[in-house]
Amino acid sequence: MSPSDAPVRIAIAGASGRMGQELIAAVLQNPAVQLVGAFDRAGSPSLGQDAGVTSGQHTSVAITADVAQALHNAQVFIDFTRPEGTFQHLEAARTLGVKAVIGTTGFSDEEKTRIAEFAAQNAIVFAPNMSVGVNVTFKLLELAAKALSTGYDIEVIEAHHRHKVDAPSGTALKMGEVLAEALGRDLKDCAVYERYGHTGERDPSTIGFSTIRGGDIVGDHTVLFAGTGERIEISHKSSSRAGYAQGSVRAATFLQRQSTGLFDMFDVLGLRD
Known part of the structure; x- marks a missing residue:
């Protein structure tokens, strides 16, 4: 298998939340990607548990509060958390050279500009809806x-x-x-x-x-x-969060071909005029 054919290594932010668990399920169902990290806020009762805790699947990936640890073997992380958490994760990702799929909402215009600055170093797909x-x-x-x-x-x-x-x-x-x-x-x-x-x-x-x-x-x-x-x-x-998760995984595979730049789902789906 050539490097370009290898599964995209993905880490999930907010791994114990409803959307985090939906993302983990989508990654586990897609042979084009591989779950290598899962992280959540300090104090989460799910810390230390297997990342597939809700779905009943064994992943061999434990949920951690150490963002750097969760990202160290990842190529892309997917984030549907809160703006303040997303920026903390982006800082760690920038240091490690990890790309990002951001589905978090509620950013100010100034914060969106900051995301674009991160994307000048590591490619990002940023969209208010990944479906x-x-x-x-x-x-x-x-x-x-x-x-x-x-x-x-x-x-x-x-x-x-x-x-x-x-x-x-x-x-x-x-x-x-x-x-x-x-x-x-x-x-x-x-x-x-x-x-x-x-x-x-x-x-x-x-x-x-x-x-x-x-x-x-x-x-x-x-x-x-x-x-x-x-x-x-x-x-x-x-009717469920599955569509958001599946679109996010598709965005992560799109980033495999990008080194830098800020993209959205129009780019991922080829809908740009």
Whole structure:
């Protein structure tokens, strides 16, 4: 087997969490990749346990709080944690020359610039949603926005589980960015995130956002194009986190061919114009 055919060696951040366990399951199911590290925050009750603890699979990889130890044999790490944790992991990865797939959301514009700086040394795939289906949806939204640029009001509606801490979701914001760019606008200037009281008539140049939080909703996103006499809705609904995990593994294999640079799922899936 040539080096290019060898499985991509992957470490998982937040390994004991729901998404971490989904990522581990996806890695174990894919012969193109190999699990070599798993790490979580200090104090996690899963430290020292096998990384397949939730799925009941034996991996011979123990969950550790030592990021450097988890990354020492990895080529790529996948991170769906929190911004502050992701930056700590990136610092360790930079020292060790490990690439990154970042699905963490809630970054500020300044923090996104910092991620781009890391990518100048080690290649990174950074996207608010790693699902293949969601990214195809982004492309459909781009096409729809261009065709429905006049005479249609645009609203983004998203729903997630009660535990999600940021709103609107990173996916909803990315949808807004895709829509705004297709319309030749800047989302910062046209987004409306709240409506209350006497708001006056709707400004047709705006893009509205509605957020729902409740139960165990994995992630539902709908963009409504409301015209006169008709409505067009483009939706993506997730029934599990498996799609996010599978897309992340696909992104990790994409990075095998990259040394530096900041990429997103459009690059991974060949959707870039």
